[in-house]
Amino acid sequence: MPASSAATLPISDAQTAEDLHQLILQSLDDDQAQDVTSIPLAGKSSIGDYMVIANGRSTRHVAAIAEKLAERIKKETRRPVQIEGLPAADWVLLDAGDVIVHLFRPEVRSFYNLERMWGFGDPADDDAAKAEDGSV
Numbered sequence: 001m002p003a004s005s006a007a008t009l010p011i012s013d014a015q016t017a018e019d020l021h022q023l024i025l026q027s028l029d030d031d032q033a034q035d036v037t038s039i040p041l042a043g044k045s046s047i048g049d050y051m052v053i054a055n056g057r058s059t060r061h062v063a064a065i066a067e068k069l070a071e072r073i074k075k076e077t078r079r080p081v082q083i084e085g086l087p088a089a090d091w092v093l094l095d096a097g098d099v100i101v102h103l104f105r106p107e108v109r110s111f112y113n114l115e116r117m118w119g120f121g122d123p124a125d126d127d128a129a130k131a132e133d134g135s136v
Contacts, residue, residue, distance in 0.1 A: 017042075017049040017098035020077060024099055027072045028054050031065045033103070039118050041100075049098045053114055055106045059089040062103050066092040069101065 021038070028036050033054035042049045056062030063086060070081040073096050082095040090108045094101040102114060 020073070020079070020096060020099050021050045021052070023072065023076055024052055024069065024096070024101060027069050028052070028065065028101075031068055032061075033065050034106075035109075037115055039115070041118075044118075048095075048100045051100045051102070051114075051118065053102045053104070053109070055104055055109055056089075057106075059105060062092055062105060063089040066094060066103050069103075070094060 025036065025038065033056060036052065036054040039051040039053070040049070041047065041051055054065070056065050066083060066086055066089070070083055073079055073081050073094075077096075079097055083092065084095075085092040090105050091112070092103040094103070102109075104112070
């Protein structure tokens with residue numbers, strides 16, 4: 001099969017969720033995103049296989065990371081990427097299908113605390129919660 005025929009394969013064959021996840025993590029690293037957290041969702045939710053959460057230093061940085069990430073995903077995978085929140089760039093959501101990406105300004109991220117909602121909060125908080133319910 002010629003190498004160019006990969007573009008005609010269905011998305012699930014041409015690009016796996018893990019490949020997309022690695023592409024996103026590499027892109028965030030290249031663009032100097034901060035505090036990158038990856039949460040595996042497989043078996044927990046039908047919205048995707050991974051949720052990636054990261055910070056930008058400012059609204060301009062968040063917007064630049066989001067735009068470059070969307071371009072890279074489209075170029076590398078030919079997947080459509082839905083973007084929400086780009087004009088304000090306090091919290092930008094990118095939906096790449098199998099991977100959902102949340103990009104925040106640090107203050108906004110700490111306010112919404114998505115990691116804790118998905119059970120990936122601060123380990124000290126988890127220990128305190130276990131102590132309260134007597135499971136420690």
